[in-house]
Amino acid sequence: MVNPGHPLARAKIEHVICSDDKDAAVRYVYSSELPHNPDGADAMQMAKQKALKTCKEADAVIEQHAKILQAVGVNGTPSFLFNVDTKPNLIVGFNQQKIAAAITELEKPAVTKLEKPSAKPAK
16 A cells, blocks of 8 residues: 555565565565665665565556455455455554454354254155
């Protein structure tokens, strides 16, 4: 999700999308190598920020993700979405109790309804 409150975020998101090693790219964009706030950044951090990878497909991926987020109601960060396939549960904001309850619910074993076997006449 591109957040207007984080002006450096889009370039970092695009860098991850365009990188072959996504895990390394995520670690890099969250490292102290890059600025997290343009006002407190030094010249080296800003130079590294400007050198992040770009690619043609990033715009389409970012747009697709934005549509998905909008469709499920995400309007802030952090947002947590549980039970996507069954009963979606969206938690916006860091509410530790709600998040813990959602995780606990996911960890419960699935309960299946047991049915009594139909009585068949003996032969």
